[in-house]
Amino acid sequence: MADWSNVPKDLLLKIFSTSEIPDILRTAAVCVSWSDAVHELRCSRRHLCNQSPWLMFSADDREDNPSAARFYSLSEQKTYTIPLPESSIRDRLCVGSSHGWLITADQTSELQLLNPITGAQIDLTSILTYDHIEPIRNERGRLTSYIVDTLEVVDRSPDYPPPEYKLDKLRLCMYFKVILSSDPSRGDYTVVVIHNPYRRISFVRAGDNKWTALTSDYMYDDVVFHRGQLYASAAGQMFLVVLDLASPIESPGWWCRRSRLRGSTVARTWWRLPVVTTSYWRYDIGVFSYEDLSISRILPSEAPPVSWPPPIWFMPSLDRAW
Template sequence: MEPDWENLEALALGLILDKLEERIDHVWFGAVCKNWRSIAKFNHQNQQFRTHVLPMLMIPRTNICLYSIPAKRMYAFKFPIINYKITCCGNSHGWLALEDRNHVVTILNPFKNVAHISLPPLNNAYKSSCYVVKKVTLSADPIIRPNDYVVLAIHKSSSLAFIKAGQTCWTYYIRNCLFFMDVMFYKDLVYGVSHCRGIVSFNLDLDDPYGVTIIPTNNVVFHGTFKGYLVKSLEGDLWLVKRDLSFEYNNYYTICFQVCKLEFDAQSGKVKQMVKLESLGDNVLFVGENT
């Protein structure tokens, strides 16, 4: 007898799906026949698939391409906005943040059939014709919480700006000796890496859009020339990636990377200590100017 591949039992098809490491393989799986498509759709709707897979990298060529790391292959991708006078300044919860020459930030989800969200222009204090946003991150997915999310941006001046869903202007938070390299929403607080103050944490009081409470972090301060990145591990912990730099011949050179796990006080949320990691376990880190 020839095997009846089309009408395989749901359990067998589910096991096959679980072995597929790339999202594009799931699409091809669902294209085999109606039965396979229904199984793939059911598994995705019930989150019965691998959540921790290697990301596809977005390559800015003439046309945007997606690069598969395991397959070492490029995939053509139709980008929702065709405008080469934009720059990507972050991604969060599946949304990309784009800034145009007028310093208008647009957030969009390239894989969902949802409307783009255009935010008010950011203040261009230096009258620069270049881009003024270093990084944008979101507190929540606008699809899930359309009226209850916050957009946080690091300005070129290394100060912070934030705006809540529905607001018509940005709120700017500028304080001496706080120049931010990275920020992240983590467990209802904002954590940032500051050039001068090390790790700092914020509580954004959204009832008072001008109220920002800074939480001390028990003097977690760094020395020397470095860049800091905040990343969330697969286990849900917050890590600091510290990149030590040397300045020679008018250029910065990377000396080494250190990765530390941040441990918090359960009640106050402030950082108690940093524990240097000797191994990343099953984690793979991607660090850069965005997310």
């Protein structure tokens, strides 16, 4: 009988780098030598194959661990329950997912990066460094709420004071979209936010102590990083956004006419709809086909119902911040 523990480590690393993350984690339990190979794979930051997307949704209210999150693997058609560090995932609002990390807003509306596979977390620069947000504190100096300046004027009329938000309520209307330029475990990354009021763009780089707002009259609909460049869409137009004026600006390209479009996936979180009230029951998840106008389930019928926060697509990663 072959002794699988004697498989050369170089061969194991090559095999593991082409495997799905659940399979990699399972192999670590086979024997000591395989566990060492998995550890080296993670420490060496070796490039893994493209992972199949997961759908993340919070654990059911009836489960014992409120800090756990559930992930549904499309390739395996299997649900995983993963305990997450510190505060309950149900107390956080997931506002984005990028490069294997979740972007969450806690009960004070502050942003954190979280890798649910490794448990690594990164606190982002405070929301108080936005120019349009003013903290309100009680007599003991404790933060109690935020005032958000929604008018770009010097002299505000006393008849129209700026709105005040509770600590956990600002996140519901503040963050429109949040993305990362690269894997934050590398230490060199940029976080870009489309935020209210007026769906403006702000960004912060790793190590910055303040959010930087971009001056613009547009209300942005979407942002995406592509080959190191940031692109934004607004009013039916596409813009190349330059975050570093010291870098040379290349041609942004031109419009390419497309006669045929291929299928793609679309995910929507319906809590943003104004018609949704507090008298709801559960969320549901499905796939809508434009071809035959049918709806099919993603999750198996035996899966528990979806609860708050709303589900989000997630690409798993083994990288962690050092």
